[in-house]
Structure formats: C-alpha cells, structure tokens
Amino acid sequence: DAGVTQSPTHLIKTRGQQVTLRCSPKSGHDTVSWYQQALGQGPQFIFQYYEEEERQRGNFPDRFSGHQFPNYSSELNVNALLLGDSALYLCASSLARGLSTNEKLFFGSGTQLSVL
Amino acid sequence: GQNIDQPTEMTATEGAIVQINCTYQTSGFNGLFWYQQHAGEAPTFLSYNVLDGLEEKGRFSSFLSRSKGYSYLLLKELQMKDSASYLCAGDYGGATNKLIFGTGTLLAVQP
Numbered sequence A: 001d002a003g004v005t006q007s008p009t010h011l012i013k014t015r016g017q018q019v020t021l022r023c024s025p026k027s028g029h030d031t032v033s034w035y036q037q038a039l040g041q042g043p044q045f046i047f048q049y050y051e052e053e054e055r056q057r058g059n060f061p062d063r064f065s066g067h068q069f070p071n072y073s074s075e076l077n078v079n080a081l082l083l084g085d086s087a088l089y090l091c092a093s094s095l096a097r098g099l100s101t102n103e104k105l106f107f108g109s110g111t112q113l114s115v116l
Numbered sequence B: 001g002q003n004i005d006q007p008t009e010m011t012a013t014e015g016a017i018v019q020i021n022c023t024y025q026t027s028g029f030n031g032l033f034w035y036q037q038h039a040g041e042a043p044t045f046l047s048y049n050v051l052d053g054l055e056e057k058g059r060f061s062s063f064l065s066r067s068k069g070y071s072y073l074l075l076k077e078l079q080m081k082d083s084a085s086y087l088c089a090g091d092y093g094g095a096t097n098k099l100i101f102g103t104g105t106l107l108a109v110q111p
Helices: none
Strands: A005-007 A010-013 A018-026 A031-037 A044-050 A055-058 A063-066 A074-078 A088-093 A111-115 B009-013 B018-024 B031-037 B046-050 B055-057 B060-065 B072-077 B084-091 B099-101 B105-110
Touching: A005 A088, A010 B084, A018 A088, A018 B055, A031 A074, A031 A111, A044 A063, A044 B099, A088 B072, B009 B018, B018 B031, B018 B105, B031 B060, B031 B072, B046 B055, B046 B060, B046 B072, B072 B084
Parallel strands: A010 A111, B009 B105
Antiparallel strands: A005 A018, A018 A074, A031 A044, A031 A088, A044 A055, A063 A074, A088 A111, B018 B072, B031 B046, B031 B084, B055 B060, B060 B072, B084 B099, B084 B105
C-alpha cells in the first residue's frame, strides 16, 4: 500500500519563476492538504482540496493555487516566486471528515524548494 | 489566533524520561495531535487526544487538559533514535482536517 507520494523531491528555481508540485494521496484517501514548512518551523497550512475544490485556505497569497484531479491527486502551483518561498512543501492526505471521525493526516516526504 | 506554543529545544539522556509540553488556544479547538519528524523526513503520527486524560501507547504517552489548553508528550526509556523534532498540532478545522502546528521541539538524546 503506497503512502503519500510527492514529486519532485528537490527543486531549484529563481525569483519570479513559477513552480508546480505534485502529490498522490494514500490509497483510499480523498482529501489532500498542503503545508509549507520553513527551516526550523512547524508546517503552515496552505489549503485543502476535496471533491476537486478548495475547501479551506490558510493565510497565503493568491500566488499559491492548487488543483485536485478526479483520481484525488493534487498539484500546488506557486507563481512569481520569492526568496521567502524557499521551504519544504508537504502534502498530507486523509479521508473526508465525518461526524465523529478523527482521521489521521498522512504526510508525504515533501518537496524541498529552493528559490535563488 | 490559535497559537500553539512549545519549547524550541530539549536535551535528555538515553534511558531517561522526557516530557514535552504544549499549550494552545481553546477557542474552536477539536483535538490535539503529536507528530515526530526526523530531519529531512515527513512528520509521522504519534497520537491524537480529544478527551481529557492520558493515553499510553508503548514508550510514548500523551496527555490533554481541554480546560487548561495544555498537552504533553511523555517519552520513556529514551533511545538515540528518538532524537527528532516533536510537533504539537491543534485541530481547528471544524469540518476539515486543518491543523495548526507549533514550531516543534527539537529533542537531542545523548548517550
């Protein structure tokens, strides 16, 4: 049973460029969340996708956008990259929350993005 | 806000017991997660507390006090491999799984 997979593992971009990161959720999961983790910090919630729509969003600018496909996989797009966007980007999958569900988030290993 | 506060660093000795504390805002709170993260790796789930009290799972235990906005992770019989960052995360998502993470506590286990 494959867990959450992300690609690429590492990426180097320059300021102003655009980047697309990809995530395949754990088998059976239908919800994908994206987090940004700067060095020495905890992960920060970017947004969550369910049924191919953005369901909730954290405090990130519109330069950060995403998409979820019918097979539940997801992409994170960042436009007009800034130096401060350098971070580990984590994808987490889960089942859509039910009325009494404590679903665990399963994290991928992340994409390390460096903006030069 | 939903500030999650935990110590930045801790040091402990192999074989000993260590307690990592976490405080959080109680407004909108659903439950409390603890994750372990080794350098360069994904966070891995340790525990999820919804009700007050202590939940034990092998060498690791987690405690929650909802009225005090307080949790701790207790690690017993420390091993060198327990050296990692321990992330406290509050579940404030309502209908979603939105977690608010603390900065993490970097635990160094020394021989």
